[in-house]
Amino acid sequence: MATTLETSATVGIGYRSDGPSRLILDQLADKWSMTVLAFLDRPRRFNEIKRHLDGVTQRVLTHTLRRLERSGLVARRVLTTSPIGVEYSLTPLGESLLEPLSHLYAWTDANLDDIRAHQLAYDQRVRG
């Protein structure tokens, strides 16, 4: 099972399904994580985040933040205010992730129309 490293020497993209990239993808590919990371350009309160993510429930947002905190991407800080407050912010590790992600966003913006056109053409080809 020790797979050899014969994969994609041409392209030079070191992705393997059992590799570390899989782990990161699993971390980010849920419904809200990336939106949360993008919103944490400054420290934000729990309900502030919740209001920003239209439709998220408390339970799911809590789970999302816990997972990001667990991986060291987000820091959680309890404020000893009158009603207790909790502040979430990006860690340096979390901030460093924004840069590679921005490349993906840029690609998306540049190719979205192309993708949509392909999808539309495919659907018409299959249906009609």
Place this chain on the structure above:
Amino acid sequence: MATTLETSATVGIGYRSDGPSRLILDQLADKWSMTVLAFLDRPRRFNEIKRHLDGVTQRVLTHTLRRLERSGLVARRVLTTSPIGVEYSLTPLGESLLEPLSHLYAWTDANLDDIRAHQLAYDQRVRG
């Protein structure tokens, strides 16, 4: 690894949950899509891909390839050989996606140990 890009500290990352990046993430974040893309450094036959993805079923691989084809990232070509064959390859659009993805892979490789350490520490703190 401190990039001199000054984008990370500011909002400069144009991600929104209702934006196009969401669409791309939904496309790539399934269990096999990225592995398939990485494996298509050259045209590959269906069963060739299936053998490479350890554990994937025919049904799921078919669906994965259909989705990638629908978005224009992968091309499907039927070979009129003795037993019919099908060849899958990256489109230029699909190839262009590998570059931004490689940034994500590089980040992952550079920070995997850090992430794993955070997760371990978190689990012990919470008492798992």
Place this chain on the structure above:
DNA sequence: CAGCATCCTCGAGGATACTG
């Protein structure tokens, strides 16, 4: 060889109610 047709499992995500 490369599928499609069924059936089934399992967990992410949501609805709702309660609380320190």
Place this chain on the structure above:
DNA sequence: CAGTATCCTCGAGGATGCTG
């Protein structure tokens, strides 16, 4: 305000068998 605690839905993914 920022959470838990239950319960439920829904679809991705898997198992298995059949076929042009």
